[in-house]
Amino acid sequence: MTEIDRILSAPPFNLDPAGREWVRATLSGMTEAAKVRHLFVHSVHGSGPDEVARLTALQPAGFTKFFGTDAKAELDTLDALRAGAVIPYLVSADLEGSRMSLPFGTEVPNPLALAAVDDVQASEAVARIMAEEARAAGINWSFTPVIDINALFRSAIVATRGLGSDPARINAHALAHIRGLQGHGVAATAKHWPGEGHDDRDQHLLTTINPLSLAEWEATHGALYRSMIEAGVMAVMAGHIAFPAYVLAHDPNAGLEAYRPASTSPLLNQTLLRGELGFNGVIVSDATPMAGFGSWANRDEMLPEVVSSGCDAILFSDEPEADIARIEAALDDGRLARDRLDLAMVRVLGLKAALSLHETGKTPADRTRLFNPTNAQEAEAVTARAPTLVKDVRGILPLSPDRHRRVLICTTGIITPLHGAGAAMVFPDLMRAEGFDVTLYAPEARPDPRDFDLMLFLMGEETLLTRGRIFLDWNRLMGGLHGAMRRYWHQVPTALISFGYPYYLYDAPRMPCVVNAYATMDTMQRATLDCLLGRAPFLGQNPVDPFCGLPDARF
Secondary structure, three states: OOHHHHHHHOOOOOOOHHHHHHHHHHHHOOOHHHHHHOOEEEEEOOOOHHHHHHHHHHOOOEEEEOOOOOHHHHHHHHHHHHHOOOOOOEEEEOOOOHHHOOOOOOOOOOHHHHHHHOOHHHHHHHHHHHHHHHHHHOOOEEOOOEOOOOOOOOOOOOHHHOOOOOHHHHHHHHHHHHHHHHOOOOEOEEEEEOOOOOOOOOOOOOOEEOOOOHHHHHHHHHHHHHHHHHOOOOEEEEOOEEOHHHHHHHOOOOHHHHHOOHHHOHHHHHHHHHHHOOOOOEEEEEEOOOHHHHOOOOHHHHHHHHHHOOOOEEEOOOOHHHHHHHHHHHHHHOOOOHHHHHHHHHHHHHHHHHOOHHHHOOOOOOHHHOOOHHHHHHHHHHHOOOOEEEEEOOOOOOOOOOOOOEEEEEEEEEEEOOOEEEEOOOHHHHHHHOOOEEEEOOOOOOOOHHHOOEEEEEEEEOOOOOOOOOOOOHHHHHOOHHHHOOOOOOOOOEEEEEOOOOOHHHOOOOOOEEEEOOOOOHHHHHHHHHHHOOOOOOOOOOOOOOOOOOOOOOO
């Protein structure tokens, strides 16, 4: 058996003779220039003929689509791209739920909310819904599940994208996610290799470090990746994360090399992931415009190392033609071996064949399956089980217009990973519809909270990229130095409701009532209000320590 047959007949590809022959025939028909272009997965933020022409000229392996709200324009663009592809595209997205879902699809909970529900069947059902709608939109590859461990509460980058802090819970729900995706035609990707969450900094801003010993890593991240590989996950995303303990075990004098990001590390990708863990699928780098990549070395040097280190696909490029030239230069001067390029192509093409794209990759998507009312009802029922009562030490709940008619709300608004700030919450209007008299706190007006029956802090900060930290910014919320120092909960019933980051008690341990609801979508806000009014029970179970290890925060 040839090496190509060995790779393609084994998990996770499991290709039959016809699929293997398609890979061989396609590879033999590709020029070296075509292979180089086929290393890239580009980002697509726009729609229309110009975007179609741009991508078609680049001839990449695929692209990641960041969707706008105009469903017809977005889907027409994807259909045009597929129709013009020389080799069918891998079309990817971060199917992470909440506002990372399709904006014209079903609202589904994010991973941390699913971890709070802690029902494996529910997690698989949500993944199935996302997969069905993704395929209806033309997406065939998801950069999920996130199997990072939320070990440090200050991490703004794991937070709501992860499945909590318990490796056993992470494992169970990540496996359910993989089943839900791959059982319905969407390749799953375990990320971020070799494991994030023990460094509270953000790969988008610098190369982070997994500080665990080899034994600690094996018992946690290692066990998680072994489980995902055994389950047949089709891809792994190599993060801009160093794992010095492993490198130093091989070379005690490695020095700075011990802190090389996994995205360019032969030891982590080829020796550990492929060799020791036995992963045979596609290794895709995390986004290469990130500072965790670019801060390590010059891009001329680093980009070819993505491929030579064992990655099969390069994620994103701010200057595609220049990056293509960087790979071609490395092939010419020997820094990148042509055999290594061919093996990358075998796995990328193998993924396409495993998804049957060689048979269906140019077919227009079936838009009639994009939104299914039954799926929406199922997702809403799961969402309703996520809100978690962290504490209510003064018996404020349930809320009622009779006892709490005049409500003062201080809010961040909705701040999401890719869209930033700007969206308003529906929660205040939902309260008004229930008979509450709601006032939004405006720092310039400085309303006196003592004139109200209830003060609510509504936080809408899901996992943020490049923010560095999420915290309860009293200064911003309350309008400067003096407002930031005032606390009214001894005089006015006060509660904090977080539709995102679950760790605000670190900045307000004496807050008397706290609810974590994990996700900002409208269905979560409605479900949380039902719980607050006593119409529905709080069923969520803390997937992390919302008290941040503080002994006084529980009281």
